[in-house]
Amino acid sequence: MTITYFLTGANRGIGFELAKHLSADSNNIVFATTRSLANATALQDLNRSNLHIIEYDVTSPLETMKKALVEPFEKYSPNGVDVIILNAGISKDAVRSILQTTEADLQEHYAVNAIGPVKVYQSLFPYWSKKVNPETAKKLILVSSGAGFVHNYYPFPTSHYGPSKAALNHISRHIAFDHTSSELDHIKNSIVVPINPGIVVTNMSEEAVKTFDFEKFSLQLITPEESASSIIKLINGLEQKDNDTFISYDGTRYSW
Ligand SMILES: NC(=O)c1ccc[n+]([C@@H]2O[C@H](COP(=O)([O-])OP(=O)(O)OC[C@H]3O[C@@H](n4cnc5c(N)ncnc54)[C@H](OP(=O)(O)O)[C@@H]3O)[C@@H](O)[C@H]2O)c1
Numbered sequence: 001m002t003i004t005y006f007l008t009g010a011n012r013g014i015g016f017e018l019a020k021h022l023s024a025d026s027n028n029i030v031f032a033t034t035r036s037l038a039n040a041t042a043l044q045d046l047n048r049s050n051l052h053i054i055e056y057d058v059t060s061p062l063e064t065m066k067k068a069l070v071e072p073f074e075k076y077s078p079n080g081v082d083v084i085i086l087n088a089g090i091s092k093d094a095v096r097s098i099l100q101t102t103e104a105d106l107q108e109h110y111a112v113n114a115i116g117p118v119k120v121y122q123s124l125f126p127y128w129s130k131k132v133n134p135e136t137a138k139k140l141i142l143v144s145s146g147a148g149f150v151h152n153y154y155p156f157p158t159s160h161y162g163p164s165k166a167a168l169n170h171i172s173r174h175i176a177f178d179h180t181s182s183e184l185d186h187i188k189n190s191i192v193v194p195i196n197p198g199i200v201v202t203n204m205s206e207e208a209v210k211t212f213d214f215e216k217f218s219l220q221l222i223t224p225e226e227s228a229s230s231i232i233k234l235i236n237g238l239e240q241k242d243n244d245t246f247i248s249y250d251g252t253r254y255s256w
Contacts, residue, residue: 001135004029004081006127008058008120009088011040013202014143017228018085019043023051029077033088052076058088058116065123073127080130083235086117087143091204094147094161095211101159113164117142118171132186141235142172144194144246146219151255156212169194169246169256176244191243195234198249200227222249 005022009015010032019032023046030048033056034040043053056068073080090112093105121140128138147158148165158165176192199205199214199221214221230249246254 002027002029003083003133003136004031004077004079005083005085006031006033006081006124007085007087008033008056008116010034010043010053011036012042013204014197014200014224014227014231015087016042017224018087018231019051020046021228021232023048026050031072031077031081058120059111062119062122065119069123069127077127079133080127081124082128082133082136083139083141084121084124084128085141085143085231085235086120088116088120089113089143089145089204091147091161091208093207094159095157095207096159097157098159105160106163109160109164110167113161114167114171117168121175129184129187137238137240138186138190139235139238140172140175140190140192141231142168142192142194143197144168144172146196146199146248148194149254149256155217156208173244173256189240191238191240193238193242193244194246195231196246196248196254197227197231198222200224 005028007015007018010019011034019030022028023030028050030051031054032043032051033054034043035057037053037055040053052072054068054072056065090109145165147154147162148169150166172192172194179187179190182188199219201209201221202224227249234247234249234251246256
């Protein structure tokens with residue numbers, strides 16, 4: 001069975017492990033994006049013929065993002081894509097209060113973590129909605145964060161990062177809502193899910209891991225490999241009833 005994946009932010013961290021695991025199955029076709037092909041040596045070194053690396057920055061203009069997709073899709077997957085994983089994200093100097101954050105921090109984090117995924121979805125929709133694959137439902141996975149909780153407020157300061165992930169969750173719910181009125185059955189029956197990848201030891205979490213005692217709140221630190229393999233298992237097991245729910249890498253279902 002051939003399942004086609006499109007994954008953003010695959011250069012390092014959780015995204016790199018997702019690209020590595022997904023492309024290990026030679027039946028899969030994997031499009032993995034990086035901001036710079038020149039810096040994507042780890043991805044290139046995987047040297048897998050089913051792994052196609054695309055230079056793609058989620059803060060680029062929408063038209064640039066659309067153009068970057070044309071050639072790879074025509075060449076490697078004219079039938080489109082089945083599973084989209086919106087993983088690219090940033091968190092910089094986020095261990096601060098709302099009084100301490102700045103307009104520039106807020107703008108930068110919203111641009112990458114919330115507006116970026118909207119543009120990725122818009123640029124990919126023609127490929128994602130293209131053709132039914134009997135092997136899988138169409139899936140849209142948004143890599144969110146516990147920092148985006150509104151109801152179960154996270155007991156740490158997340159300044160500009162948390163609000164940008166809460167916005168992402170709202171965008172996810174809106175996309176799921178939009179699909180309910182699609183004329184295409186495979187889009188109407190698609191599965192749109194934000195997931196929390198866990199507290200993962202990567203460049204991004206370095207500052208938070210140094211600052212907070214996560215274990216005090218029964219929050220376990222995991223490796224990118226553990227996170228990615230759990231996420232893939234979770235994605236494979238998703239069913240229609242999971243559409244429009246917020247799920248953790250370990251399968252825990254959250255309220256928003
Ligand atoms: N680590 C955690 O504990 C944790 C917890 C909750 C949620 N998350 C979420 O999980 C996702 C992955 O995080 P991570 O820990 O693996 O982070 P990471 O190691 O910092 O990797 C982030 C990835 O996003 C890419 N990226 C950043 N800005 C981009 C842009 N403008 N356009 C395209 N790609 C861009 C980076 O590309 P470059 O290599 O080119 O910079 C990199 O590949 C993020 O969405 C993050 O918010 C992480």
